[in-house]
Amino acid sequence: MNVEEVLEAVEQGLLLRQLSPVERFILRQSWMGHTYSDIARDSSYCSAHIKEIGSRLWHDLSEALGERVTKKNLHLVWNQFQENYTGNEQSTTPKDLRTDTVAKDDFSPLFTHTQIKFPGSPLPLNSPLYINRPPIEELACAEISQPGCVIRIKAPKRMGKSSLLNRMIAHAKDLGYKAVSLDFQEADTAIFSSIDKFLRWFCINISKQLNLDSKLDDYWDEDMGSKVSCKIYFQDYLLELIDSPLVLALNEVNRVFEHPSIAQDFLPMLRLWHEQARTLDIWQKLRLVVVHSTEIYVPLKLNQSPFNVGLALQVPQFSLEQVQNLAQRYGINWADTSAIAQLMAMVGGHPYLLNVALYHLSRQDMTLEHLLETAPMLTGIYGHHLRGHLEILRQDSQLVSSLQEVISALDSVELEAIAAYKLESMGLVQLDGNHAKLSCELYRRYFRKQLYQEDELSVSSVAIFNR
Structure with missing residues (x-):
């Protein structure tokens, strides 16, 4: 049994919950024999934090397995657990824990059809339909603890960027950080008419989410200009008042690309803020997450662009194994991967297109053959x-x-x-x-x-x- 199968079995059969990115990272590294010191070094967390999360994870596994689980005996306990049920026709192993082929009639979906919502919105934090795409979750959540960091997430629309971002924000809050998320799709077109109007909108929204009074007029100085005023507002007011790191997640930044005059002022400003952390401690509180669906096509000098610094993550399409995993979570057991291959031949590994297909198939609205035949038609599911x-x-x-x-x-x-x-x-x-x-x-x-x-x-x- 490889580590990915263990992770799936723990989530679907034993704990019946989605592990956090850090828990998955600890379990994966522990299974591979790494020490807590190794895990702390590779994740950028301190050893004490890793040990605390690991201790809670082993406690949960101990309760689920009925036997004490530690980092050192993880392989032994798991192998004994597997051996206890191998070849036993009356096995009481949870159905979702089995890694061998399960007959369709015996398969129990993780939730009922009435609980399934039509795909299209970001997945809730507790959704069993969220598929981790290692190592992006672990990398993102590890990087977010780095002072003054920049994380760049890129993928086309409906690839799962917002679902990933929500999990990063939840992780940041678990660490005791403040977190603000701005989606530039929510900004009125008029907001992009000038850099001054745009940056005031930017600052007001962040202040509101931090439950702080907007005191723009106290810090905004026409003679200094909008960018300097915005910087001072952050440095002397927002960052000064909060007593923890601030994760600032900027979603759909490609909307800014559509307004070159704004982009050519705003994006270099973000780069400058990142560089301020090298010399000013207060800017180390700020951790930037920049999410966009396309490459930047606004000309910027290399030393002014926030898109060539920090950690760059591209959200990949699903692999065949991940699609099989997702199908099982919908209650569809395709022991023969030819059905998955047929579906992926039509829609690739695109998460949204796959979820729409599996949604209809799980409800038995149609057969796979009919779905594929009508998929490119106006009357089809897409x-x-x-x-x-x-x-x-x-x-x-x-x-x-x-x-x-x-x-x-x-x-x-x-x-x-x-x-x-x-x-x-x-x-x-x-x-x-x-x-x-x-x-x-x-x-x-x-x-x-x-x-x-x-x-x-x-x-x-x-x-x-x-x-």
């Missing part, structure tokens, strides 16, 4: 999702022509940078530099038909007009 993308494309002829070029190509093709980044942000293409290839077969089939039909209609309209 109809709303696909129409939403189509509406965005219709507003930008360059995006349409770029996507058509990718669809028609046998291999990846080089695209104009901004078009490439926008298509990547939508999740329609995967990039290697400026070279793009389609994300999945679903998009090829749907957009090849839709965009081709629109081209034909456009040509016909021109011909009729010219008669």
Whole structure:
């Protein structure tokens, strides 16, 4: 039994809860024989904190297994537990703990169908549908304890960035930190009309979330300028008043990219704040988390960009094993991986597309064969999702022509940078530099038909007009 199977068994069969990223890190490292000193060094936590969390984890496992579990006897106790049930037809091992093939009729989902919500929103902290993608959770939660750190999380829309961010924020609060999350999608368009208006909105929102009075007028000085005023407001007011580190999570920063005049002032300001931590202790309180769905396409000098410092994390697609794990959590047991392979051939490892499919399959709304046949159709389960993308494309002829070029190509093709980044942000293409290839077969089939039909209609309209 490998460590990933142990982690899955502990979460699904023994403790019936999602382990925190740090608990998973400790269990994984302990299983591999690492000492607490090794774990502390690799995670950037102090040994005392690692031992405290580890002690609680061994206590929970001891209660679940009915035998004392320690870091040193973990392998022994687990192997004995497994041996006690091997070959026993009347095994009382929890169904979800078994790693061998389980008959579908014997499989118990982690929750009832009435508890399943349609995918699309960030997953609650206690959701059994959250799939860890090692080592990003462990790395992020370890880095967040570093003074003055910057963590950059990048992935296309609906890849699970917000769910990961929520878990990082919860972990920060567990450490006793203050945490503020700003989503730039919530900002009115008028907020981006000037850097002064934008930074005042920025400071007011952070103050409100910290339950502090907004005292902008006491610190804002027109002669010093907005960026200096914003810095002083943070340094002399916000950071001075709070008695713990502050995690500032900035979500959907790509919205800022769309306003170059704002981005060229705001992003270098974040970089400067990060560098202030080298010389001023008070700035070590600030830990920045920057989340975006595409590469930055606003020109910045290398020494002014916050996107080439700190820890960079890319949220990956699900692997076949992770999809199998997710299917089991929906109550679907695909012992034969050919069914998973068929689904992934259509939608790849995209978390949202996979969750939508598994949601319908778990409710027995349709068979897998019918789902795959109708998936690229407007009447299929992805109809709303696909129409939403189509509406965005219709507003930008360059995006349409770029996507058509990718669809028609046998291999990846080089695209104009901004078009490439926008298509990547939508999740329609995967990039290697400026070279793009389609994300999945679903998009090829749907957009090849839709965009081709629109081209034909456009040509016909021109011909009729010219008669």
